[in-house]
Amino acid sequence: xxxxxxxxxxxxxxRFPLKEYFDEFGRVFVxxxxxxxxxxxxxxxxxxxLEIKELMGVxxxxxxxxxxxxxxxxxxxxxEGENTKVFPIEIPENINSxxxxxxxxxxxxxxxxxxxxxxxxxxxxxxxxxLCLGNKRSYHKRIEFPIPATPPDLEPGSDFLIxxxxxxxxxxxFFNAKNAxxxxxxxxxxxxxxxNTLAELRDTIICSSDFGLCKEVESTSDDLRELADARSKYPxxxxxxxxxxxxxxxxxxxxxYSTPIMKWAKEKKVKHLxxxxxxxxxxxxLMPRFGYPYxxxxxxDCEHLFVFADARLLDSRDCLHSQCYPHVLKLNRSANRMCxxxxxxxxxxxxxxxxxxxxxxxxxxxxxxxxxxYLDGKKMGNFKLYPYYEKHVML
Numbered sequence: 001x002x003x004x005x006x007x008x009x010x011x012x013x014x015r016f017p018l019k020e021y022f023d024e025f026g027r028v029f030v031x032x033x034x035x036x037x038x039x040x041x042x043x044x045x046x047x048x049x050l051e052i053k054e055l056m057g058v059x060x061x062x063x064x065x066x067x068x069x070x071x072x073x074x075x076x077x078x079x080e081g082e083n084t085k086v087f088p089i090e091i092p093e094n095i096n097s098x099x100x101x102x103x104x105x106x107x108x109x110x111x112x113x114x115x116x117x118x119x120x121x122x123x124x125x126x127x128x129x130x131l132c133l134g135n136k137r138s139y140h141k142r143i144e145f146p147i148p149a150t151p152p153d154l155e156p157g158s159d160f161l162i163x164x165x166x167x168x169x170x171x172x173x174f175f176n177a178k179n180a181x182x183x184x185x186x187x188x189x190x191x192x193x194x195x196n197t198l199a200e201l202r203d204t205i206i207c208s209s210d211f212g213l214c215k216e217v218e219s220t221s222d223d224l225r226e227l228a229d230a231r232s233k234y235p236x237x238x239x240x241x242x243x244x245x246x247x248x249x250x251x252x253x254x255x256x257y258s259t260p261i262m263k264w265a266k267e268k269k270v271k272h273l274x275x276x277x278x279x280x281x282x283x284x285x286l287m288p289r290f291g292y293p294y295x296x297x298x299x300x301d302c303e304h305l306f307v308f309a310d311a312r313l314l315d316s317r318d319c320l321h322s323q324c325y326p327h328v329l330k331l332n333r334s335a336n337r338m339c340x341x342x343x344x345x346x347x348x349x350x351x352x353x354x355x356x357x358x359x360x361x362x363x364x365x366x367x368x369x370x371x372x373x374y375l376d377g378k379k380m381g382n383f384k385l386y387p388y389y390e391k392h393v394m395l
Contacts (some may be wrong), residue, residue, distance in 0.1 A: 001243055004270070005293075012292035015242075018194060018238040019284040020310065022160040026314055080199050085236060112318055129284045154193075154318035161318060162283060163329070184305065185332070192326035193314075194284035198239050198246050202278065202296065204326045209299045212389040219374065220366050221351060224387055230299060237298030238278070241286060249306040336390055339365035341372065347388050354383035363388060 032231035168187045190204050210231040212224065215316075245258035258275045264271055265273050288294070288308045296304045314320070337347045340362045347363035350374065354362065364372070373380055 001270075007289055007292050010292055012289040015287045015289055016311075017287050018160070018162070022194065022284075022311070022313060026157045026160075042100045047272070047348070057127075079224075147319060148321050148323060154314060154316060154320040156316045156318075156320070157313055157316050159310055160194045160284075161314055162192055162194065162200070162308060164192060164326075165307050166190060166296070167305045168332075169207065169209070169304055176227070187304075187332050188285050188328050189309075189330040190326050191329045192283055193322065194282065195322070196283055196326050197279065198280045198281045198283065199250065200297075200327055201241060201247060201283065202237060203305065204328060205296060206328065206331075207298070207302060207304065208389045209302045212387060212391070214350075214386050216384050216386055219377070220369055227387065234299055236300075238275075240295040240297070241288060241296075243272050245273070246281055247275055248278045248280040250279060329388065337363050337388070339363065339368050339369040341365075346390070350386040350388045352384045352386065353383060355383040357383075 018042045042066050056098050120202055132309075154315070166189070170184060188206055190201065192201055192204075211229065211235070213230045215225040215227055235248065236254045236257055239246045245261070247256055248254060256275070262273050262275065290308050290310070293305045293307055296306055319325075339345045339347050340357075340359075341364060345365035345367065348366050349364045349369045351357060351364055351369065352359060353361045353371070356372075369385070373383060373385070
């Protein structure tokens with residue numbers, strides 16, 4: 001697919017051999033303590049400098065290495081005009097907690113600037129709850145998971161952690177004038193070990209379509225229990241990475257989503273596509289591009305783009321219990337959708353194609369849906385009604 005979607009367009013990295021790289025990296029940095037943090041009790045100066053020379057991989061004399069060690073200290077890095085004599089610098093008593101700058105540093109002339117007036121007004125009106133409920137890219141909820149009481153079974157440097165960003169489902173508008181899709185929105189971040197499988201990764205991905213079927217119903221009084229737990233009724237899905245469809249066949253009722261896609265791709269002369277079973281495929285065996293979008297599809301047509309964002313060696317500050325991985329690290333703090341009519345209650349129903357509402361698709365709460373669309377239990381006008389599953393339904 002890279003011929004159709006060039007990696008250069010996304011600023012993606014080259015293919016990254018995860019297992020080979022971190023195996024070599026783990027052998028070089030076998031200790032959890034950086035060399036620069038070791039003391040004279042751990043290693044003498046000569047051994048320390050020789051180890052630096054070995055890591056640098058250059059031919060230099062011992063005296064040159066010692067000169068670099070003495071003259072290239074990070075403490076010698078200063079800026080012009082920096083106070084290098086008095087440390088630490090005293091913190092002013094009238095420091096502003098929001099800007100971290102003392103108010104005396106801002107002159108009266110600067111206070112008259114429109115940008116400063118706007119900033120001061122925003123700080124006065126800022127409401128923490130609005131930041132929690134708003135769809136802010138910089139505000140994500142960090143998920144705390146319980147640490148098992150059993151002894152840890154991982155050692156620092158024995159494996160690596162990889163960060164995977166899962167985005168919300170998208171719907172491509174093929175007949176749109178601009179031929180564009182919906183805006184891509186971050187949903188949650190998953191942290192996994194190299195030894196975790198793609199099947200374990202799939203089980204960790206959160207999507208509201210797995211919790212209930214969006215099937216047309218006659219009224220809000222219909223029993224929705226048969227629509228619950230869509231994942232068990234429709235277990236099929238695949239993860240598409242580097243032209244390979246990793247299909248999930250763990251459930252005997254699962255079907256192969258990739259077969260019709262590969263048939264279509266063959267007709268369109270899209271080459272080099274293949275399929276594999278998702279089981280026993282470890283993340284460490286992949287060679288992904290960091291920053292390049294890959295695909296997770298389930299529930300027939302629910303498509304999530306995801307990217308491999310970061311990877312690093314496991315250290316002592318991380319959870320060293322393998323059973324805790326993969327886990328959701330951060331969750332986007334997006335607001336629940338409110339009722340279109342009352343704007344007070346959470347929406348629980350989707351009214352589509354109503355001839356009595358101003359929009360084609362309207363989200364309604366139960367009370368407003370019954371009051372506006374039904375009279376004595378009978379429909380008013382023509383419309384289709386679907387249950388709406390969101391966070392307030394899942395909690």
